[in-house]
Amino acid sequence: MNNQSIKNWAVDDRPREKLAMKGAESLSNSELLAILINSGTQEKSAVDLAKDLLAAVENNLQRMAKLSVKDMVNLKIKGLGPARAITIAAALELGIRRNMAENKKEVIQSSKDVASYLQAQLQYKKREVFAVVFLNRANKINHFEIISEGGITGTVADPRIILKKALEHDAVSMVLCHNHPSGNLKPSRQDEELTGKIKEAASYFDIKVMDHIIVSEEGYYSFADEGML
Numbered sequence: 001m002n003n004q005s006i007k008n009w010a011v012d013d014r015p016r017e018k019l020a021m022k023g024a025e026s027l028s029n030s031e032l033l034a035i036l037i038n039s040g041t042q043e044k045s046a047v048d049l050a051k052d053l054l055a056a057v058e059n060n061l062q063r064m065a066k067l068s069v070k071d072m073v074n075l076k077i078k079g080l081g082p083a084r085a086i087t088i089a090a091a092l093e094l095g096i097r098r099n100m101a102e103n104k105k106e107v108i109q110s111s112k113d114v115a116s117y118l119q120a121q122l123q124y125k126k127r128e129v130f131a132v133v134f135l136n137r138a139n140k141i142n143h144f145e146i147i148s149e150g151g152i153t154g155t156v157a158d159p160r161i162i163l164k165k166a167l168e169h170d171a172v173s174m175v176l177c178h179n180h181p182s183g184n185l186k187p188s189r190q191d192e193e194l195t196g197k198i199k200e201a202a203s204y205f206d207i208k209v210m211d212h213i214i215v216s217e218e219g220y221y222s223f224a225d226e227g228m229l
Contacts, residue, residue, distance in 0.1 A: 015047065029061065030054055036087050041079040052077045053088075062217060065092045065124045096124060108139045111211055111222035114175050117141075119215040122179040130157035130178045134171035135210070143169040157194060159201045166207050174202070176212040185214050185221040187228070195223060 015031040024032065033050035040046045056075045057063040072085035099120040108114050114133055121144070122129060128150045134143040145165060147157050157178075166174055176198060178191070191214070199209040211224040223229050 029059070033088065036091050037080070037084050038087075044079060049077065049079045049084075053080060062124065065096065066126050096120065108133075108135060108141065108175070108210075111213060111220070111225050114177075114211065115213050115215060115220040115222065117144075118175075118177045118213055119220060122177065122215050123217050125179050126181055128179055128181060130176070132162055132165065133175040133177065134166055134169045135173045135175070136170065137172045139173070142171055157198075159194075159198045162198060163201055163205060163207070166202065167205065171207055173208040173210045175210050178214060180214055180216045183216045183218045185216055185218060187212075187214060187221060187223070192228065195229070199229065 015027060015034045018031065019027055019035065027035075030047055030050040033053060034046035037046040037049050040049060044052075053064070053072070053075070056077065057067070067089070069082060069085045069089050072080060072088065073082055118131070118133070122131065129146050130148045130150075131144065131146045133141055134145075136142045143165075147161055147165070150156060157176075162174075162176075165171075176195060191212070195209070195212045202209055209229065211222055211229065213223070214221040
């Protein structure tokens with residue numbers, strides 16, 4: 001039996017016991033991951049497996065958040081199979097949803113309010129997606145929905161689908177959004193043309209396009225702030 005088993009460690013060095021005694025903030029990233037991994041192999045402890053996973057993503061938690069279960073398994077880390085990858089993916093998704101909840105404003109008053117919410121939701125997407133935030137008369141979020149998902153370099157959104165969704169959710173206004181996985185926040189000519197097309201179509205139903213926001217890990221770009229609406 002592996003004498004490096006966590007059970008043989010001093011209580012202070014065991015991640016679960018350390019968290020219970022000192023709080024989650026006292027644990028390193030590898031120790032927190034080790035709790036999710038739960039147990040090691042004959043060759044390596046759970047902490048060692050966690051360190052291997054962190055090394056594979058260059059200790060970048062944002063990069064880890066982009067990994068699917070299949071991606072994690074494909075890293076070929078011995079001892080990190082589908083079951084453990086599913087547990088880690090679930091924990092990462094909870095973190096993303098918590099971030100979304102923290103950044104969701106009751107009333108949208110500026111591009112920053114909605115950008116923080118959208119960035120929490122979309123910055124980890126590996127492919128470009130087009131989403132819409134539907135707002136009521138009080139500028140509160142009625143509904144958020146990803147309308148389409150494309151490739152790494154682009155996606156296409158159908159104005160008819162967007163307007164249908166807006167009417168279904170009694171939207172008075174909406175904020176268009178898409179992400180740029182490359183990190184580049186500059187809008188393309190296609191982005192500008194699509195924004196104009198949706199804005200014009202929405203006006204026939206007295207629905208206002210308040211903004212079109214591009215988000216990435218680097219930040220966000222607001223069409224409204226830049227005078228492009």
